[in-house]
Amino acid sequence: MNRALYKPSSKITGLGKTRRGRSPSGLAWTIVSSCLLLLGVGVSIARARQFEHQMGANMVQVISSSQIPLPIVVANANGLFSKYGIMVHTEKAQNADELRASILDGSANIAETPIEVPISILDSSLADVVIIMGGEGLTGELMVQSNIKSVSDLRGKTILIDKPDSMDTLALKKILSLKKLDPGTDCDLKVIGPGPERLQAMIFNKEYAATIQEPPVSILAKHAGMVSLGPVSKLMKMSRSQGMVAFTQRQWARQHASWVKGYIAAYVEAQRWLMNPANKESAIELMAKQSRLPADVSAETYIAKLKNPNGWAKDAEFNLKGFKNDLKLWREFKPTIDKRPRRVGDFYDSSFYRQALLMFNGPE
Numbered sequence: 613m614n615r616a617l618y619k620p621s622s623k624i625t626g627l628g629k630t631r632r633g634r635s636p637s638g639l640a641w642t643i644v645s646s647c648l649l650l651l652g653v654g655v656s657i658a659r660a661r662q663f664e665h666q667m668g669a670n671m672v673q674v675i676s677s678s679q680i681p682l683p684i685v686v687a688n689a690n691g692l693f694s695k696y697g698i699m700v701h702t703e704k705a706q707n708a709d710e711l712r713a714s715i716l717d718g719s720a721n722i723a724e725t726p727i728e729v730p731i732s733i734l735d736s737s738l739a740d741v742v743i744i745m746g747g748e749g750l751t752g753e754l755m756v757q758s759n760i761k762s763v764s765d766l767r768g769k770t771i772l773i774d775k776p777d778s779m780d781t782l783a784l785k786k787i788l789s790l791k792k793l794d795p796g797t798d799c800d801l802k803v804i805g806p807g808p809e810r811l812q813a814m815i816f817n818k819e820y821a822a823t824i825q826e827p828p829v830s831i832l833a834k835h836a837g838m839v840s841l842g843p844v845s846k847l848m849k850m851s852r853s854q855g856m857v858a859f860t861q862r863q864w865a866r867q868h869a870s871w872v873k874g875y876i877a878a879y880v881e882a883q884r885w886l887m888n889p890a891n892k893e894s895a896i897e898l899m900a901k902q903s904r905l906p907a908d909v910s911a912e913t914y915i916a917k918l919k920n921p922n923g924w925a926k927d928a929e930f931n932l933k934g935f936k937n938d939l940k941l942w943r944e945f946k947p948t949i950d951k952r953p954r955r956v957g958d959f960y961d962s963s964f965y966r967q968a969l970l971m972f973n974g975p976e
Contacts, residue, residue: 670697670698670699670871671698671699671700671701672693672698672699672700672701672721672722672868672871672875673701673703673719673720673721673722674700674701674702674703674720674721674722674723674724674875675702675703675704675705675711675714675715675720675722675723675724676702676703676704676705676711676723676724676725677704677705677708677711677723677724677725677726677729678704678806679704679902679903680702680704680724680902681724681747681856681879682882682886682895682898682899682902683747683879683882683883683886683928684700684702684724684879684882685898685902686882686885686886686895686898687700687878687879687881687882688700688702689898690882690885692878692881692882693874693875693878695878696873696874696875696877696878696971697870697871697874698871698874698875698878700875700878703720708729708775711723711725711729712729712733712738715733715739715741715859715860715861716733716738716739716861718861718864721860721864721868721871722744722858722859722860722872722875723858723859723860724747724856724857724858725856725857725859726778726779726780726855726856726857727743727779727853727854727855727856727857727935727938728777728778728779728782728938728942729859730742730743730857730859730959731938731939731942731959732777732946734954734958734959735942735946735954739861740861740862740863741859741860741861741862742859742860742861742862742865742959742960742961743857743858743859743930743959743960743961744858744859744860744865744872744876744960744961744964744965745857745858745876745879745928745930745964745965746854746856746857746858746925746928746929746930746931747855747856747857747858747879747883747924747925747928748855748856748917748922748923748924748925749845749852749853749854749855749920749921749922749923749925749931749934750779750783750844750845750853750854750855750922750934751826751827751843751855751916751917751920751922751923752780752783752824752825752826752830752843752844753824753825753826753830753840753841753842753843753844754784754787754822754823754824754840754841754842754844754847755814755822755823755824755825755830755833755834755838755839755840755841756821756822756838756839756840756841757814757818757820757821757822757838757839758837758838758839760821760822760839760841762841763787763788763790763791763793763841763847764791764793765821766788766791766793766799766821766822767793767798767799768798768799769799769800769819769821769822770799770800770801770802770819770820770821771784771795771799771800771801771802771820771821771822771823772801772802772803772804772810772813772814772820772822772823773801773802773803773804773810773823773824774803774804774805774806774807774810775803775805776801776803777946779853779855779938779941779942780824780844781801782941782942782944782945782946783824783844783848783850783941784801784824784844785945786848786850786941786944786945787844787847787848790847790848790849802820804823807823807825807826807829808829810823810825810829811823811825811829811832811833811836814833814836814838815836822841824844827912827913827916827917828903828905828909828910828912828913830916831909831912831913831916832905832909835909843920843922845922848941850937850941851921851937852921852922852931852933852934852937853922853931853934853937853938854930854931854934854935854938855922857930858875858876858879860872862961865961865964869964872964872968873964873967873968873971874968874971875968876928876964876965876968877968877969877971877972879928880927880928880968880969880972881972883924883925883927883928884927886924887918887924887926892914895914896910896911896914897910899913899914922934927969929965930960930962930965932956932960935956935959935960936956939956939959
């Protein structure tokens with residue numbers, strides 16, 4: 613990674629010192645190093661376009677808002693995309709604005725993102741996008757400093773968030789509201805950025821009391837001495853949630869239906885491989901190699917993704933009930949700009965997924 617891209621001192625108060633002025637421990641630096649690796653970014657849009665031009669017309673450009681989903685890594689490594697007649701090039705966006713712009717201008721075809729991204733695009737009438745597949749649910753936990761024992765203890769504290777309108781932030785607001793805590797009045801929300809940046813901030817400044825983290829960052833947080841107050845879904849009394857989805861422009865999907873179905877079929881086959889207990893060790897090894905995290909953290913992450921009801925979804929299925937919960941949460945805190953009533957079908961088209969499963973005859 614080019615660490616010049618990451619300048620923590622410009623964003624994080626107290627970086628390099630603990631609250632009492634002591635240097636961070638060796639364990640803290642080990643965890644910080646892991647965070648820096650997780651913050652690595654993909655190739656530029658220009659390079660991606662050049663790659664697409666060189667590789668041919670059946671190239672599908674996929675952009676992700678975080679780490680490239682492991683099923684895509686598996687599918688690429690095992691030739692599953694070519695099995696279904698396409699090639700896939702992946703890229704990690706540097707931020708949400710770049711990802712959104714890449715989908716809207718057509719330089720990326722499919723986005724793998726949290727559910728709020730397509731919701732926000734449709735609600736803002738920026739483009740007619742459509743969700744084509746699920747992937748995994750909301751696996752976040754409310755991670756806090758060790759002196760925090762309950763949500764009520766967050767009164768008067770500073771809580772870190774990734775951005776003001778993410779689903780994690782809305783979930784946090786819901787959790788606080790259930791305990792009669794009002795952000796801005798009873799506690800402060802401070803935007804820091806991605807999970808690794810927020811973890812570093814909490815390691816170096818103990819006055820940052822809490823944040824929502826997902827594996828593997830939540831696991832690194834526990835290794836650093838922080839504790840979990842519980843799964844976000846449980847704390848906000850929402851049993852199911854659709855965390856990550858794949859979406860694209862609706863017109864592009866219709867014009868390239870065979871590519872969309874091939875992408876889904878390959879993803880499903882790869883996800884089945886990942887979730888097969890017989891492949892556990894190989895999957896953990898692959899995860900460690902991709903993320904460059906310690907083997908024990910990768911193993912814990914794999915188990916969390918596999919065992920959590922909101923983790924990897926069987927066959928990357930879109931969780932309709934979870935999505936309705938997400939949409940209700942979004943409407944509670946983010947009233948739509950587009951006043952037209954929207955149905956679930958305005959966001960999700962199941963036809964591509966159903967037809968993709970007919971293409972795939974792999975083992976259950």
